[in-house]
Amino acid sequence: MAFDIIGSREKAVAIIDKQEQLEKILKNYKHVKSVLLKLGPRTGKYRKYKLKLIWGDKNTEVIHKEYGYKLKLDPKKVYFSPREANERQRLAKLAKNNEKILVMFSGIAPISIAINKKKNCKITNIEINPDAVKYANENVKLNKLKNIRNILGNVKEVKLRGKFDRIIMPLPETAYKYLDIALKYSKKGTIIHLYGFSDKNIEEKIKKFDNLKLIRKTKVLPYGPWIYKMRYDIKVN
Ligand SMILES: C[S@@+](CC[C@H](N)C(=O)[O-])C[C@H]1O[C@@H](n2cnc3c(N)ncnc32)[C@H](O)[C@@H]1O
Structure with missing residues (x-):
């Protein structure tokens, strides 16, 4: 158990x-x-x-x-999974120094902190749960990091300026519904890391966009019988 x-x-x-x-x-x-x-x-x-x-x-x-x-x-107030520690390290390995990164659905900022402990990137986080954003701000200070900004808000409503080199979308239930927003903040060559479940035809959803190319898919963790939480790495053309 x-x-x-x-x-x-x-x-x-x-x-x-x-x-x-x-x-x-x-x-x-x-x-x-x-x-x-x-x-x-x-x-x-x-x-x-x-x-x-x-x-x-x-x-x-x-x-x-x-x-x-x-x-x-506080696990009573926010999402957090210690089982995703290795996945955070995989993302930190994929990120490159000096990238501008957007993390949608950023929670208490574990992905951004894992990345910035290893790479010198400028990271913007968006998260809707005020308790999670409070912890995210504390966590940035606790780890003495400077280049992470946390925005409290709905990804659908927050307005950002500029384009990003990498966009991370860790909301496996519905992240694919936000691909159009990710595209607004993308340029040619942007890499999108989209999370989803293996039984949800995510590849078909990606194919609907002419300028998106799936370059890799990775099993992250088992989720249910025959179902995996997956990461889909997508390149914007
Ligand atoms: C699966 S959790 C991942 C949290 C964090 N990235 C992590 O790895 O621990 C998804 C997060 O997205 C937030 N969220 C859900 N819908 C959102 C939206 N429309 N805009 C911003 N944040 C959202 C939730 O509050 C939750 O903290």
């Missing part, structure tokens, strides 16, 4: 699927100070889990550590 532990050696929170997992967590993970039970899948526009505290400290804010950077968050 799967569970997630978010935080650090000093203080962590466990997120479990079944009440029966509680005993094992308390026995094996002494740094866990709170246990949250998932009451269902992620829902709503903020893509949060409905979570119930079943053990420990009511304050579930933690500082999660991965790959040499820190991410402050």
